[in-house]
Amino acid sequence: MTAAHDAVPHDAAQKFDASRAGEYEQQSRIALAGYDACHELSACMLAAALGSGRAARILVAGAGGGAREIVTAAALEPRWRFTAVDPSEPMLALAVARLEERGLDERTEVVCGTVADLPEGETFDAGTLIGVLHHLPGDEAKRAILSDIAQRLRPGAPLILAGNHHSYASQPLLLAAWGERWRQQGAGPAEVEAKRARILQGADPPHSEQAVADLLRESGFAPPLRFFSSLFWGAWIARRAPGAA
Structure with missing residues (x-):
C-alpha cells in the first residue's frame, strides 16, 4: 500500500480524541435514528450472504467506539472471528473495553492503525465499514480505504458499507x-x-447514492444493494468484484 492510503485516515481520526470518544455512542444513537436496527440488519445481511452457522473471518474497519458491529454480529454468529482496525487510540480503547466486557476479546484481533497497515496477502471472508466514509475528505481518500478493503477480501466476499450520503x-x-x-x-x-x-x-459525505455506487465500483466492488435508510444515512451490501485487482 502507498503512504497516501495511510495519511488521510490517520488525519481524520484526530478529531476523535478522548473527549469525543467518550460521548460517541450516546451521540450516535441520537444522530442516527435506528442506530441499533442498522447494526442488527448489517449482521443479518452478512449472515445471509455468507450462510448462517459457518466459520468466517470478518474485517471491521473503523471499529472504534462501542464495537457495536462486532458485539451484534458475534451474538448472531458464534463461529465468526474479527479483526478490528481503527487509527484512533481513544476510540479503539472504548472498543476493547466493550469487547472484554462481553468476552469477545478472544475472538477479536485489535489493530491500532488503518486497513493499509494490515499484512499484504491477508484475506477475509467479509468486511464492514460503518460510520467512516463521510469523515474522510474528498473522493480520493474514500476510494483509498475502499480499495484497501477490497484487496483484503476474497473474490465475491460481501462488504457492509454504511454512512451519510448527500451534501x-x-x-x-x-x-x-x-x-x-x-x-x-x-x-x-x-x-x-x-x-x-x-x-x-x-x-x-458522498453527494448521492449514485456517488456511493460509483466509489464502490471504482474500488473493486459490484453494484451495491441498499437495505437501510434514515435521513442522510444509508447502508448497503456490495460484493468484491471477482476480477478486481
Whole structure:
C-alpha cells in the first residue's frame, strides 16, 4: 500500500480524541435514528450472504467506539472471528473495553492503525465499514480505504458499507428534521444550532447514492444493494468484484 492510503485516515481520526470518544455512542444513537436496527440488519445481511452457522473471518474497519458491529454480529454468529482496525487510540480503547466486557476479546484481533497497515496477502471472508466514509475528505481518500478493503477480501466476499450520503446543505428538509431529532431528545435551540453548524463543517459525505455506487465500483466492488435508510444515512451490501485487482 502507498503512504497516501495511510495519511488521510490517520488525519481524520484526530478529531476523535478522548473527549469525543467518550460521548460517541450516546451521540450516535441520537444522530442516527435506528442506530441499533442498522447494526442488527448489517449482521443479518452478512449472515445471509455468507450462510448462517459457518466459520468466517470478518474485517471491521473503523471499529472504534462501542464495537457495536462486532458485539451484534458475534451474538448472531458464534463461529465468526474479527479483526478490528481503527487509527484512533481513544476510540479503539472504548472498543476493547466493550469487547472484554462481553468476552469477545478472544475472538477479536485489535489493530491500532488503518486497513493499509494490515499484512499484504491477508484475506477475509467479509468486511464492514460503518460510520467512516463521510469523515474522510474528498473522493480520493474514500476510494483509498475502499480499495484497501477490497484487496483484503476474497473474490465475491460481501462488504457492509454504511454512512451519510448527500451534501447536508443540499437537503434542507432532511437537515431540519435532523435538528428536530435532537430537539426531540431534549436539546435546546442553541444546542441544536451548534450541532447543525458542526455537521455542516465537520464531514464530507458522498453527494448521492449514485456517488456511493460509483466509489464502490471504482474500488473493486459490484453494484451495491441498499437495505437501510434514515435521513442522510444509508447502508448497503456490495460484493468484491471477482476480477478486481
